[in-house]
Amino acid sequence: MNFDLSETQTLIRDTARKFAREVVAPRARQLDREEIFPVDAYRQMGELGLLGVNVPSEYGGAEAGVVSYSLAVIEIAAACASTSVGMCVTNMCAELICQFGTEDQKKRFVTKLVSGEAVAGAFALSEPHAGSDPGAGTTNAVKKGDRWVINGSKQWITSGAYAGVIVVWARTSNEGNKGLSCFLVEKGTPGLTVGRAEDKMGLRGSNTVPLLFENCEVGEENLLGRQGDGFKLAMVALDGGRIGIASQACGVGRAAIEASVKYVKDRHAFGHPIGDFQALRFMLADMTTQQQTAELLTWRAATMKEKKTPFTREASMAKLFASEMSNKVCDKAVQLHGGYGYIDEFPVERYLRDARVQTIYEGTSEIQRIVIAREVIKAG
Numbered sequence: 001m002n003f004d005l006s007e008t009q010t011l012i013r014d015t016a017r018k019f020a021r022e023v024v025a026p027r028a029r030q031l032d033r034e035e036i037f038p039v040d041a042y043r044q045m046g047e048l049g050l051l052g053v054n055v056p057s058e059y060g061g062a063e064a065g066v067v068s069y070s071l072a073v074i075e076i077a078a079a080c081a082s083t084s085v086g087m088c089v090t091n092m093c094a095e096l097i098c099q100f101g102t103e104d105q106k107k108r109f110v111t112k113l114v115s116g117e118a119v120a121g122a123f124a125l126s127e128p129h130a131g132s133d134p135g136a137g138t139t140n141a142v143k144k145g146d147r148w149v150i151n152g153s154k155q156w157i158t159s160g161a162y163a164g165v166i167v168v169w170a171r172t173s174n175e176g177n178k179g180l181s182c183f184l185v186e187k188g189t190p191g192l193t194v195g196r197a198e199d200k201m202g203l204r205g206s207n208t209v210p211l212l213f214e215n216c217e218v219g220e221e222n223l224l225g226r227q228g229d230g231f232k233l234a235m236v237a238l239d240g241g242r243i244g245i246a247s248q249a250c251g252v253g254r255a256a257i258e259a260s261v262k263y264v265k266d267r268h269a270f271g272h273p274i275g276d277f278q279a280l281r282f283m284l285a286d287m288t289t290q291q292q293t294a295e296l297l298t299w300r301a302a303t304m305k306e307k308k309t310p311f312t313r314e315a316s317m318a319k320l321f322a323s324e325m326s327n328k329v330c331d332k333a334v335q336l337h338g339g340y341g342y343i344d345e346f347p348v349e350r351y352l353r354d355a356r357v358q359t360i361y362e363g364t365s366e367i368q369r370i371v372i373a374r375e376v377i378k379a380g
């Protein structure tokens with residue numbers, strides 16, 4: 001077991017850290033308060049290789065591996081969770097196309113995604129009545145000559161109003177999970193309408209929208225993978241995606257701890273810095289232990305993915321633990337700040353609001369437990 005970072009991992013982490021501290025962090029509060037989607041930050045992340053960290057260099061990626069990807073997400077998320085979620089989804093879409101796309105699709109779509117030319121990628125799986133159970137989705141695609149015609153609606157689509165490339169799941173037959181297929185749809189395709197952005201509790205600098213498909217036509221060359229393989233593609237993408245969300249949770253948790261450490265040194269009560277009180281020291285001890293445990297789980301899953309060993313269980317364990325950790329840690333961070341934790345003068349109230357969705361998206365905590373239990377029982 002080796003806990004040292006490689007040269008490449010260090011380089012990616014330091015690049016992301018510098019960008020996060022100099023460009024992302026100073027605007028994070030404003031993005032949250034004014035619900036601004038930072039198009040320019042995505043273009044810059046593209047230039048730095050942060051939108052395709054685990055994507056082969058022949059398609060414009062950094063080809064730096066999954067641990068590097070996790071390290072980069074942690075840095076961006078510690079500065080701004082909103083910015084990190086679009087980064088995660090873009091990396092996830094690019095990787096999925098690399099894994100299942102034709103050469104033409106990789107050249108056409110992956111290069112646009114990782115360079116930032118597409119601004120971001122979007123992953124359109126959930127529907128108004130089908131979230132945890134994507135096999136219940138009713139958006140459909142019908143073949144007409146050499147075109148696919150998509151009809152239906154998608155819900156909660158991260159970066160949906162800005163994404164140049166959208167991976168869309170649609171039903172091509174009535175055979176339950178086996179009836180789902182996956183399509184690549186470009187921004188501005190006739191028949192695709194973007195709905196009103198959701199007014200969210202947190203991640204307010206991320207864009208979350210419904211997408212409406214009304215006779216939206218794409219060429220047959222836009223089918224990703226084989227017809228009927230859509231459910232499999234979604235599960236593969238989400239396995240990797242969960243490493244991204246676990247990393248995001250680690251980043252937000254770390255930021256909450258850093259803010260808390262600073263605060264307990266500055267704030268005085270009863271003639272002492274509040275950091276002298278054992279009750280608060282014990283809180284910090286637990287917060288740090290939980291956050292670092294989450295990082296280790298996340299990097300184990302990332303290492304397994306990198307080595308191409310099955311990692312479904314490990315990714316779900318990392319996502320479950322890290323997302324629940326960030327919620328607990330951010331809640332404690334607010335507590336440590338007293339009344340100041342509850343107002344926007346300090347960042348911890350934003351961290352708590354941003355952390356809340358992490359136990360919900362890319363599979364709720366309940367769905368992670370179902371996956372973990374299934375894998376544990378299967379392994380005997």
Ligand SMILES: Cc1cc2nc3c(=O)[nH]c(=O)nc-3n(C[C@H](O)[C@H](O)[C@H](O)COP(=O)(O)OP(=O)(O)OC[C@H]3O[C@@H](n4cnc5c(N)ncnc54)[C@H](O)[C@@H]3O)c2cc1C
Pocket residue numbers: 089122123124125126127128129130131132133155156157158159200203208357360361362363364365366367370
């Ligand atoms: C800010 C945000 C961004 C998002 N971004 C995207 C995106 O980019 N692309 C995308 O496709 N989706 C996205 N989502 C959707 C997200 O993945 C879903 O909200 C999530 O999967 C849960 O689905 P649901 O909301 O339909 O809840 P439901 O599936 O209705 O679940 C409701 C409750 O029931 C529980 N539950 C459901 N089934 C079971 C079961 N079998 N056993 C036990 N408990 C169960 C759930 O855990 C939950 O507590 C986003 C959501 C949010 C809030």
